[in-house]
Structure formats: C-alpha cells, structure tokens
Amino acid sequence: MIEDSSRLPSDQEGDVFTGIPLQEDGGVFTGIPVVDGPRRRRISNDLYASDEEEDLQDSEQETRERHEELLARTRLSLFVVLLCALFYILSVGFTPLWEVQYVRVGYVSSRYPSNDHPGEDIVPITSVESSVPKLASETFDDFVAQHKHVFVNFDTSWCSWCQRLAPDWTRFAQRHHFGDLEVVHVDCEEEPSLCRKNQIIAYPTLRWFTDGEIRNDYAGNRNVEALLSYARREMRRKPRQLPLVPQEDPRSLLQLVSDGHATLVPYSEFPSLQNALDHSDVVLLYFAASWCPASTPMTEMLDAVFGEMLLPPKGSNRGSQPHPLSLVYVSSDNSAEDMNSYARKNWMTVPFEEFKERAALKKYFKVAGKKELPSLGMDSRIGGLPSVLVLSGKTRKVITYQGVEDLQEKRSEALNYWISLADADKPAFQEAA
Incomplete structure (x- = not known):
C-alpha cells in the first residue's frame, strides 16, 4: 500500500486532504479521497441544490398529473350531464324559451291554507x-x-x-x-x-x-x-248515516257528536253553536286562523258585509225575535291572544282553552288546516282554511259548505240566497260527509 498524492485532485488554497490510502490494483489506484475545507462545502452545496431541483421537478410533475386528472374528471362529468340532458329532451320533448307561455293563477281565497295550495304561482304551459x-x-x-x-x-x-x-x-x-x-x-x-x-x-x-x-x-x-x-x-268504510234532528228538537249538531257520531264531547260544555242556532235563522260556522294568509281577506269581507248584521254576543241586547244571522268562529290560532285579537265585533267564539270542542267540530265537519290533520287524526278533509259552513237555525241542517264561494260571488246577497235554500229545505249538503 502506498500513498501517491499526484493522483489526488489538484490542491486549492485552504483544502486539506486527509490521509486516505490509495491502493494499487493492476496499475490503477483506487480509493476515496476526502476533501475538507471550502471545496467540500461547495461540493455539498452543489449536491443539495441538485436535490432541491429534483424535488421541485417531482412536485411540478405531481401537480401536472393532478391537474390532468381533475380536468379528465370534469370532462367526464360534463359529458354525463350533456348525455342526461339529451336523453331528457328526447324523452319529454323540448320547448324553446321564446315559445314558452306563462299563466298567472289568480289569488285564491279559499278553504285551503296558502301553504297547501299557493294562491299565486307562475308555471309554464x-x-x-x-x-x-x-x-x-x-x-x-x-x-x-x-x-x-x-x-x-x-x-x-x-x-x-x-x-x-x-x-x-x-x-x-x-x-x-x-x-x-x-x-x-x-x-x-x-x-x-x-x-x-x-x-x-x-x-x-x-x-x-x-x-x-x-x-x-x-x-x-x-x-x-x-x-x-x-x-x-x-x-x-261504511257510509255514515247521521240522524236528522227534528225542527222542534232544541239540540244542536254538536249533540249528535256527543251521541257518538264523531269525537265524543258533552254538549253541555259547548253552548256556542246551540246558542247561535237557537237565536238565528242562519248561522255561519267560520273556520280560520290568524296565521293563514288566505283567511285574512275572507275575515275582512265577512266583517265588511255582515259586521253590523250579526247577532250580538250573549249578554247583549238581542231582543226576543230570531236574528237573521250569527257567526261562530272556530279558531285554529296558536294562542288565545291571537284568537281574541283576530275575532271581530259580534263574533261568537269557541273558547280557545276548549280544545276538545274545537277539535270535535273540525272532525265532525271534516274541516281543518293541513298542518292540523295529524294532531286531529284526520287523513282527509272536505275543506281547509278558511271555510264558511252555513247552517239553518230552523232545520239544524248544513245548508252549504261553500260559504266562501257564495260570499265572494254574491256578497251581501248571499244571506238571502242561504235563507231561500233553508226555506226550500234543499241544502247543498244534507249532512257532514
């Protein structure tokens, strides 16, 4: 083993070569020279820079690959959407935008709450x-x-x-x-x-x-x-046969409810309807609520058309003769305060705290707001909110369920129309369905 410094890299100022032996193998010297000093630092920096460049290139390559993958997925999604749109057009047809016509459905003040059947909507034909x-x-x-x-x-x-x-x-x-x-x-x-x-x-x-x-x-x-x-x-389901109430029988329709034809409610605990029927030729049974937008115009119309004609509440000066008209409010309000503030002058009301009585009337006549149906155990109804049922004080029969429509069409003449139906004993509905 010999040392031959001539085979080492040329010396530079400040470099120090450690004594690493070079072995001769067939005339070729082998070994690893170790350089310490500025040159070593330069070589190390070059190596580090090379590693950073490789890392940067790898990162850029990964970014390009992810971008290409995302672009491919986007193109595939767009293709699927276009394919579905084409399939839909071929299936149901296509109407150009300039050929689409629109219809505005007029305001509906009806027996249905506004959130059940919207009063206004715009839909393409x-x-x-x-x-x-x-x-x-x-x-x-x-x-x-x-x-x-x-x-x-x-x-x-x-x-x-x-x-x-x-x-x-x-x-x-x-x-x-x-x-x-x-x-x-x-x-x-x-x-x-x-x-x-x-x-x-x-x-x-x-x-x-x-x-x-x-x-x-x-x-x-x-x-x-x-x-x-x-x-x-x-x-x-078997048809429900309700007994007819004789004219001389002072019981109200709610008495039939307490007899087992709907929710069982003692008649003595619900005098409002009976009191109205006993003192009026025609009774309006008004189902509404302050939270129902469709109820507001009907409430205002009832107050404007019949406000001064209604039978005064119990305790007022009524007189001895039957009054032409009275109104009983069956509330679906959320609180007693809401009900009392919503009711108008001369309205009779079913007390808010008497939930069973109000529920009995709703189930008997099958009239309620849509959101009330589950709590009332009803899966169907004849009318929603607002509804005006017209009853005869003489025959104790339902004259019509269509009081809202009659009032909208005939206004003040509706009362004479209802009285004529009652006198003819030909009500539009003989009984609650």
Whole structure:
C-alpha cells in the first residue's frame, strides 16, 4: 500500500486532504479521497441544490398529473350531464324559451291554507298526458251516479303539480284492481264550467264520490302506494248515516257528536253553536286562523258585509225575535291572544282553552288546516282554511259548505240566497260527509 498524492485532485488554497490510502490494483489506484475545507462545502452545496431541483421537478410533475386528472374528471362529468340532458329532451320533448307561455293563477281565497295550495304561482304551459279516462260536462253527472265509487282528479294541463302527479295517477288507475272503483280525471282548462260547478279552487284536487255524493277530498301523499292505501280504506268504510234532528228538537249538531257520531264531547260544555242556532235563522260556522294568509281577506269581507248584521254576543241586547244571522268562529290560532285579537265585533267564539270542542267540530265537519290533520287524526278533509259552513237555525241542517264561494260571488246577497235554500229545505249538503 502506498500513498501517491499526484493522483489526488489538484490542491486549492485552504483544502486539506486527509490521509486516505490509495491502493494499487493492476496499475490503477483506487480509493476515496476526502476533501475538507471550502471545496467540500461547495461540493455539498452543489449536491443539495441538485436535490432541491429534483424535488421541485417531482412536485411540478405531481401537480401536472393532478391537474390532468381533475380536468379528465370534469370532462367526464360534463359529458354525463350533456348525455342526461339529451336523453331528457328526447324523452319529454323540448320547448324553446321564446315559445314558452306563462299563466298567472289568480289569488285564491279559499278553504285551503296558502301553504297547501299557493294562491299565486307562475308555471309554464305543457301537456299532461294520461291514459286515465277523461270526463266532460255532458258525462260527469251520469258517470258519477252510475258507479259506486269514483275517484276524480281535477287537474289542468299547465299546472306543474298536476304534471308531477300524472304518472303516479296513471299507475294507480292501472294497479288498484277494485271492482267498484272508477279512477278518472277532469281537465279544468277544457271544462271550466264543470270545475266551477264542483267548486274546484286548487289543482290538483282529488275528490272521492260514493253513490253519486261527495265523500271527501284526499289530502295525503300522492304516490301510488299512498293512493292505493287510501282507496282501500275508503272501499272498506261504511257510509255514515247521521240522524236528522227534528225542527222542534232544541239540540244542536254538536249533540249528535256527543251521541257518538264523531269525537265524543258533552254538549253541555259547548253552548256556542246551540246558542247561535237557537237565536238565528242562519248561522255561519267560520273556520280560520290568524296565521293563514288566505283567511285574512275572507275575515275582512265577512266583517265588511255582515259586521253590523250579526247577532250580538250573549249578554247583549238581542231582543226576543230570531236574528237573521250569527257567526261562530272556530279558531285554529296558536294562542288565545291571537284568537281574541283576530275575532271581530259580534263574533261568537269557541273558547280557545276548549280544545276538545274545537277539535270535535273540525272532525265532525271534516274541516281543518293541513298542518292540523295529524294532531286531529284526520287523513282527509272536505275543506281547509278558511271555510264558511252555513247552517239553518230552523232545520239544524248544513245548508252549504261553500260559504266562501257564495260570499265572494254574491256578497251581501248571499244571506238571502242561504235563507231561500233553508226555506226550500234543499241544502247543498244534507249532512257532514
């Protein structure tokens, strides 16, 4: 083993070479010279710089790869969206924006709460295709009278909710397999007079007829299974026969409730309706609530048209003769304060704390707000909020459920119309369905 400094790199000032032996192997010196000093630091810095450049290049490469992967995913997503849009257009058709027409549905002050059937909506006109039989004015009455049970969908072609219901309504009509049930629909755009005659004020309205008479309007879910379940219950339910109250019988309709025809409520605990019937020719049973936007215009109309004509509350100077008109307010308000501030002058009210009595009237007449149905145990109703039921003080019968519509159409003449119906003993509804 020898040391040969001539084979080492040229010396530079400040460099120090450690004595690392170089071994001769076939005339070639082998070994690792170690340099200490400025040159070593320079070599080390060069090595570190090289590592940083490699790391930076690797990072840039990874960034480019991630960017390319994200771009590929974005392109794939866009392709899927365009493919779905193309499939939708081919399936349902395409109406250019400049050809779309719009219809504004007028304000509806009706028996339904505003959150159930919005009073105003703007929807594009499209077609509602259905294989369900369609009834017209010329055939409707005979068809309903000739069949035991008829379930009717009153719809329009421009209503977006009707469009959503149409496929489920068609499948329901095909699947129900009830021999005595006919499932049909009426296009209220084509048959406006028929829908006015049936007091259709919101779309779609699903109405059940039994033996030619209205049983109720369906207010549940509108999928196939829910419709089948509802139809099954209605087919099994026996018609409720209410006893007629003789004219000389001083009992009110609520007494029938306490006798077992609806929620059991002792009559003695609910004098308001009886008191009104005993002292009036016509009684308006007003179902409303301060939180319901649709109730406000009807409340104002009742106050403006009949405010001074109503029978004064108990304790006031009433006189001995029957009064032409009285009003009993059946509240759906959230508190007694809301009810008392909402009620108008000369209104009789069912006390707010008497929840059972108010609930009994709602269940008996099948009139309630949509959000009240679960707490009342009701799965259907005839009317929502606001509703005005007109009762005869003489016969103790319901003259009509359509007090709202009569008042909107006839205003102050509505009272004479109701009195004529009561005198003729031909009420629009003989009993609560």
